Amino acid sequence: MDKPVGWIVNDATTVKDQPVLQNWLAKNLDYPLSKNREYRSGIVHRLDKETSGVMLVAKTKDMFEYLQSQFKTRLVQKTYLALVHGIVSPENGTIEATVGRLPWRRDRFGVLPGGREATTLYQVTGKFEQPETHEKLSLVECYPKTGRTHQIRIHLKHLGYPIVSDPFYAGRKTARNDRKWCGRLFLHAIKIEFNDQSKKRLSFESLLTSDLQNALDTLTPIK
Numbered sequence: 001m002d003k004p005v006g007w008i009v010n011d012a013t014t015v016k017d018q019p020v021l022q023n024w025l026a027k028n029l030d031y032p033l034s035k036n037r038e039y040r041s042g043i044v045h046r047l048d049k050e051t052s053g054v055m056l057v058a059k060t061k062d063m064f065e066y067l068q069s070q071f072k073t074r075l076v077q078k079t080y081l082a083l084v085h086g087i088v089s090p091e092n093g094t095i096e097a098t099v100g101r102l103p104w105r106r107d108r109f110g111v112l113p114g115g116r117e118a119t120t121l122y123q124v125t126g127k128f129e130q131p132e133t134h135e136k137l138s139l140v141e142c143y144p145k146t147g148r149t150h151q152i153r154i155h156l157k158h159l160g161y162p163i164v165s166d167p168f169y170a171g172r173k174t175a176r177n178d179r180k181w182c183g184r185l186f187l188h189a190i191k192i193e194f195n196d197q198s199k200k201r202l203s204f205e206s207l208l209t210s211d212l213q214n215a216l217d218t219l220t221p222i223k
Contacts, residue, residue, distance in 0.1 A: 001054070001055055001057055002052070002053065002054060002055075002206050003021060003047050003051075003052055003053060003054075003055045003189075004019075004052060005049075005050055005051070005052040005184055005185075005209065005211070006018075006019065006049060006050070006184075007019045007020065007021050007024075007049065008020045008021065008049050009021045009022065009043060009046045009047060009055075010022050010040055010043060010046065011023055011037075011040075018049075021043065021055075022040055022041045022043055025041040025042070025043070025057065026041050031059040031060075032059055032060050032061070033058060033059060033060060033061065033064060034059075039058075039061060039064050041057070042057045042058040042059055042060075042063075042064055043055070043057055044056045044057065044058055044064060044067045044068055044071065045071060045076075045147065047189055048150065048153075048185070048187070050184050050185040050187070051080075051185065051187045051188065051189060052187075052188050052189070052206075052209050052212075053080070053188045053189025053190060053206045054189050054190070054191065054192050054204050054205065054206035055189070055192075056076075056192060056194070062197075063197070066197060067194065070194050070195060071147065074145055074146075075194065075195060076192065076193065076194045077143065077191075077192070077193040077194075078143065078144055078189060078191070078192050078193075079141055079142070079143055079189070079190050079191035079192070080141070080142045080143075080144070080152055080187060080188065080189050080190065081125075081139065081140070081141055081142075081187070081188045081190045081208065082139075082140050082142055082152060082156060082163050082186060082187050082188075083128075083137055083138070083139050083140075083163065083164045083182070083186035083212075083215075083216065084137065084138050084140055084156050084161040084162060084163050084164065085135065085137060085161055085162055085163075085164065085170065085174070086136060086137070086138065086160065086161045087127055087136050087138055088122070088124050088138040088140060088159070088161050091123070091124040092121075092122060092123045092124065093121070093122060094119065094120070094121050094122075095119070095120045095121075095122065095155040095156075095158065095159055096117075096118070096119050097111040097118060097154075097155060097158050098111065098112060098113065098114065098115035098116060098117055098118060099111060099112065099115045099116055099118040099148040099149075099150075099151055099154055099155075100112035100114065100115030100116060101149075108150075108168055108169075109148070109149050109150045109154055110154055110158075111154060111155075111158045116146075116148055117146060118144075118146045118148045118151050118154075118155065119144070119145040119146055120142055120143065120144045120145065120146075120151060120152055120155045121142070121143040121144075121145065122140050122141065122142045122143070122156075123140065123141045123143075124138050124139070124140055125139050125140065125141050126138070126139035126221065127139070127221070127222040128216075128219035128220060128221055128222060129219065129220045129222055130181065130218075130219060130220075131218070131219070131220055132181070133177075136222070137164065137219065138161065139216070140156070140161075141190075142155075142156070150168070150169070152187065153166055153168065153169050153185075153187070154169060156169075157169040157170070162174070163185060163186055163187055164178045164182050164185075164186040164215075165178040165179050165182045165183070165184055165185050165186055166185050166187075167185075181215060181218055182212070182215035183211055183215070184211065186212055186215065188206070188208055188209060188212055189206060190205060190206055190207075190208065191203065191204070191205045191206070192204055
């Protein structure tokens with residue numbers, strides 16, 4: 001399914017009146033796990049609230065557990081598209097840096113000694129200039145091999161290229177200026193690959209949302 005921006009994936013006591021994907025599935029769809037809270041209505045993995053794109057939802061317990069096992073053994077391949085500040089160099093590579101919750105700011109995560117192992121591969125697919133500020137930007141495909149909270153956002157920041165309109169990791173002032181032309185975090189899950197129960201490889205893609213595409217269209221490509 002395609003997760004919209006602004007939706008929280010899993011229900012919790014802290015969500016209050018915000019839209020929650022798990023609740024929507026339970027209310028609007030009818031399949032074996034749709035009302036099952038233990039199995040989170042079949043939701044196998046998560047996306048951040050401000051991240052849009054493709055997600056897997058299992059209809060049955062067997063499929064839920066089968067997909068979970070593929071995430072644990074890293075058979076699931078995810079591709080994200082991010083627009084970041086700066087011209088990324090080198091244009092492809094691997095980011096390996098342990099990630100953990102910041103002791104001094106419990107709602108934020110960062111690269112920390114003793115954190116959990118985290119690996120992200122990346123590839124630059126485009127370079128742009130913001131016409132008003134003349135700032136250089138890079139469009140990057142990211143392929144996380146682990147699934148830590150905020151992993152891609154943290155790893156790109158760690159490399160020196162924070163994601164456009166990221167209020168947590170680009171800095172408040174930078175994000176505020178970004179949001180004049182890109183109204184939200186420029187991070188979208190564009191593709192996911194996994195095996196079905198017959199071991200056949202399946203792939204699903206999600207087109208870039210109109211708001212992110214419109215933001216990209218305001219930029220000048222750099223050749």
